[in-house]
Amino acid sequence: EIVLTQSPATLSLSPGERATLSCRASQSVSSYLAWYQQKPGQAPRLLIYDASNRATGIPARFSGSGSGTDFTLTISSLEPEDFAVYYCQQRSNWPVTFGPGTKVDIK
């Protein structure tokens, strides 16, 4: 099973700041990595798929990069609605797995 590690566990930032979240895989997942956003009391929402493609309706301030084992989600300028938990997920190998999440909270 591929293990995903996310860092940091918590990121405390102010609105307007840039957020950089990391996801590392225990073995190569090629570009088969996605990022999801989950707000309290809500279901997760797909943000980025295939490492760098924004899902439908996702604002351009969200971007993803990386391949192989190291991936990054960047939020260029945090909006109030972006404070949430972000999970990475791989589908290179079954079982698909999620990372433990990074919480982005307000500083």
Next chain:
Amino acid sequence: EVQLVQSGAEVKKPGESLKISCKGSGYSFTSYWIGWVRQMPGKGLEWMGIIYPGDSDTRYSPSFQGQVTISADKSISTAYLQWSSLKASDTAMYYCARARLPAAIDWFDPWGQGTLVTVSS
């Protein structure tokens, strides 16, 4: 509009059985994989398994194999997650989600609203 609507919250006792549902609408139900995800209180997301309603091909994550059963009734566009004997550790929010693309184990979007299952004596 593509929608997944899950059944309501459940409160059960240990040892009881349970079947929760996820009804798809706004798309061809038989053409897209549906997955189930567990989220224990205050914890992260865990894939449980997926099913292709077109032919009922089902895959389970090793952690959940033998613990739950995933099924689908294509005549009513509904997928199910069931337990034969619940444990307190099954207390969690359960989400269903549809694959983004047809006939592919793709990324999952959209998601249902979640079903909260509470198991307590």
